Amino acid sequence: MTVTTTLKSAPPTAWFGMAVVALTIVVALGAPWIAPYAETEIVGAQFQPWSAAHPLGTDNLGRDMLSRMIFGARNTVGLAMLTTGMAFAAGSVLGMLAALRGGWTDQLLSRAIDVVMAVPPLILALMMLAIVGASIPNMVAVIAFIYIAPVYRLARAAAMNVVRLDFIEAARLRGEGTLWLMRREVLPNIASTLIAEFGLRFCFVFLFIAALSFLGIGIQPPTADWGSMVKDNATLITFGDVTPLIPAGAIALLTVAINFIVDWMLHRASGLKT
Amino acid sequence: MNKTPMTPLLEMRGLRLEAGPVKSPTVILHGLDLTLRRGEVLGLVGESGAGKSSAGLAAMGVVRDGVRFAGGSVRFDGVTLTDLSPAKLRRLLGRRMAYVAQSAAASFNPAHRVLDQVTEAPVLHQTASRSQAQQEAIALFRQMQLPDPDQIGLRYPHQLSGGQLQRAMTGMAMACRPDLIVFDEPTTALDVTTQIEVLGAMRDIVEHFGTAAIYITHDLAVVSQMADRVMVMRDGREVETQRTREILSDPQQDYTRSLWAVRSLERPAKPADTPPLVECRDLTAAYGEVTVLKDVSVRLPTGRTTTVVGESGSGKTTLARVIAGLLPPVSGEVLWQGQPLPPDYARRDPALLQDIQMIYQMADTALNPRHTVRETLTRPARFCRGLSGRTLEARVRELMDLIEMPPGQFLDRRIPELSGGQKQRIGIARALAAEPKFLICDEVTSALDQLVAQGILRLLMRLQDELDLTLLFITHDLATVRAVADQVVIMQQGRIVEQGPRQQIFDSPQQAYTRRLLDAVPQMDPDWLSRVR
Numbered sequence: 108m109t110v111t112t113t114l115k116s117a118p119p120t121a122w123f124g125m126a127v128v129a130l131t132i133v134v135a136l137g138a139p140w141i142a143p144y145a146e147t148e149i150v151g152a153q154f155q156p157w158s159a160a161h162p163l164g165t166d167n168l169g170r171d172m173l174s175r176m177i178f179g180a181r182n183t184v185g186l187a188m189l190t191t192g193m194a195f196a197a198g199s200v201l202g203m204l205a206a207l208r209g210g211w212t213d214q215l216l217s218r219a220i221d222v223v224m225a226v227p228p229l230i231l232a233l234m235m236l237a238i239v240g241a242s243i244p245n246m247v248a249v250i251a252f253i254y255i256a257p258v259y260r261l262a263r264a265a266a267m268n269v270v271r272l273d274f275i276e277a278a279r280l281r282g283e284g285t286l287w288l289m290r291r292e293v294l295p296n297i298a299s300t301l302i303a304e305f306g307l308r309f310c311f312v313f314l315f316i317a318a319l320s321f322l323g324i325g326i327q328p329p330t331a332d333w334g335s336m337v338k339d340n341a342t343l344i345t346f347g348d349v350t351p352l353i354p355a356g357a358i359a360l361l362t363v364a365i366n367f368i369v370d371w372m373l374h375r376a377s378g379l380k381t
Numbered sequence: 382m383n384k385t386p387m388t389p390l391l392e393m394r395g396l397r398l399e400a401g402p403v404k405s406p407t408v409i410l411h412g413l414d415l416t417l418r419r420g421e422v423l424g425l426v427g428e429s430g431a432g433k434s435s436a437g438l439a440a441m442g443v444v445r446d447g448v449r450f451a452g453g454s455v456r457f458d459g460v461t462l463t464d465l466s467p468a469k470l471r472r473l474l475g476r477r478m479a480y481v482a483q484s485a486a487a488s489f490n491p492a493h494r495v496l497d498q499v500t501e502a503p504v505l506h507q508t509a510s511r512s513q514a515q516q517e518a519i520a521l522f523r524q525m526q527l528p529d530p531d532q533i534g535l536r537y538p539h540q541l542s543g544g545q546l547q548r549a550m551t552g553m554a555m556a557c558r559p560d561l562i563v564f565d566e567p568t569t570a571l572d573v574t575t576q577i578e579v580l581g582a583m584r585d586i587v588e589h590f591g592t593a594a595i596y597i598t599h600d601l602a603v604v605s606q607m608a609d610r611v612m613v614m615r616d617g618r619e620v621e622t623q624r625t626r627e628i629l630s631d632p633q634q635d636y637t638r639s640l641w642a643v644r645s646l647e648r649p650a651k652p653a654d655t656p657p658l659v660e661c662r663d664l665t666a667a668y669g670e671v672t673v674l675k676d677v678s679v680r681l682p683t684g685r686t687t688t689v690v691g692e693s694g695s696g697k698t699t700l701a702r703v704i705a706g707l708l709p710p711v712s713g714e715v716l717w718q719g720q721p722l723p724p725d726y727a728r729r730d731p732a733l734l735q736d737i738q739m740i741y742q743m744a745d746t747a748l749n750p751r752h753t754v755r756e757t758l759t760r761p762a763r764f765c766r767g768l769s770g771r772t773l774e775a776r777v778r779e780l781m782d783l784i785e786m787p788p789g790q791f792l793d794r795r796i797p798e799l800s801g802g803q804k805q806r807i808g809i810a811r812a813l814a815a816e817p818k819f820l821i822c823d824e825v826t827s828a829l830d831q832l833v834a835q836g837i838l839r840l841l842m843r844l845q846d847e848l849d850l851t852l853l854f855i856t857h858d859l860a861t862v863r864a865v866a867d868q869v870v871i872m873q874q875g876r877i878v879e880q881g882p883r884q885q886i887f888d889s890p891q892q893a894y895t896r897r898l899l900d901a902v903p904q905m906d907p908d909w910l911s912r913v914r
Contacts, residue, residue, distance in 0.1 A: 280705060280707075281734055281815050283764065295751035
């Protein structure tokens, strides 16, 4: 099936999801040109209401909310993408390695992953960030490390189904190395599962970053990010202003949108019709 | 209910089945006519894709998902099934019409006892109370010659053998005393010696209750034991229908004759007097605690075909895995041109690995579905032979010519787009790309139709002559052995029972087990089953 016919068969929910994601990407990439003000520029008094000059008002330091929303898309989504990508690169390679090698390699890796999974992710992240110190590179590394575990488990399980097939045996019998087996024989067969998982895992990471930022140990001020924007402006809620709900809503919208796409991809990968 | 023998029990008129989009449908049955009288057994024969399973299901008013009735009618005992609502049809299914599938193991729910599943239909259709149904089921088990009929129903499906399950499933189909049973390849997955028992039990019970049956199979010898009449099908059309004896002795159509001729393929055996390429000495191998190979010694002469024959569980595939280095033996050794082979393939040097290649039973899993034909073939040619650029392309085309597939047409196809026989050919080409001396063929034809299988066998024989290959051919099918073997090894429960030149094994078998195995092969003679039982 070509790309166009595949896209045509997408249900409306998936179209909605793709539209939201596309919009987010455009906004994130074009932030400096789209945003009316700079990311950290103080443009007026604190907590100004919505007006023509500031469509979403200003925040607790008098920065333009809309501009920060736009830059926030860049930071939150971009970092989430980077983190998820790192977790997937490491997790899927290790998972396939465990499935292909079996034996001690598998035991060692799997038990190590069990240890990581035994601690609730948020607590583990808080603990590790307390040790290494809160900074953006540290946060990305810590979250990527934590999310290697579920990716590893999935990649290993999916690869297990592939490595027992005869074509792997045939490749081994002609002396192919592990790297080639991983890249050319196993990976193409588990790619659809991994891609679907990537979408889902991206949502988790994205929420995770927002949560850490909300707690004040994620993305550090003055960098704009949707999680900390909720936290910084939370007091407005008590005055009946919905502005802090807008970054929260953006998080929710993007999460739902990605889940719509993932649902569709999982459905296609499972081979079920309509 | 009209019981006069004149009215047919089942009448299909111009039945047309379609699948796919309504505007450009794939036609599965092109207006099939079929009549079945009470108590009659009709055999449906054809290759896969001939539409015989679809016809069998349609006889019960059922179609597979995505398939629809597109014309014609199916009348069962005066009721037009094609017009019936699903609820009304369900009342007939299981009670008046029953179905026996190819894989009984997959058709039983592993979480329930056999007896509960056999009595499910009569209880559901309220033709009998539970205790009454259980009594009848036990009587059926006895009639089907299942061991320990009183207790066997209390076991779970995994505790029964394949043959026992298949008989229990026939018992289940019989539980409501249906007027029609559809058998869909019920013995294809069974060993020959088990097949005899199951066939006999099925035939007896169908005769006993006077049930009409449709017996679907691709095995002509089997159908000639079971059926009163045989319909040969091809591409969703009837080729010809005759009484069994007549169609066997005097087939009218060329296609029927070509099906008949498949079984007579036989290559003259060559003397197995060349020096051995591979020699196994006292091999014993085990999976964990279970010993599957005991003191196996065999010599595989260079440039000859050695077939290893045995029922499932006899250790023939294990022998191949030991030689290939996939399962290091517990004791004993494998010699390659007189030199000991490292037991683990990972310790063999690349040149040695390339000399030993395998061809697998399931071409579906033996080829990476994400690759094209070109990728499948270029990799071993590049990796094992160091070819690249133009020589590589030339080699790939040469390989395609060897397996008689036009390179221009197939090279850029993806594996899933190929038919079963084409996939198997690609599997052979991939093995040949490494330019091996020794090919292990593990049941390479058992998943294929007879005509296609014959093509593969002819191809392998031709390649052996052209490339001077040594073949180890594993099979459970004695017709295949007769076709290709120079030397025959008979295995049972991990041991070699008998080995020798083909002629000697077939003409004067020394061991009782060999004789039993040879006798169990169905022959194209309607009286064969009655004679051997």
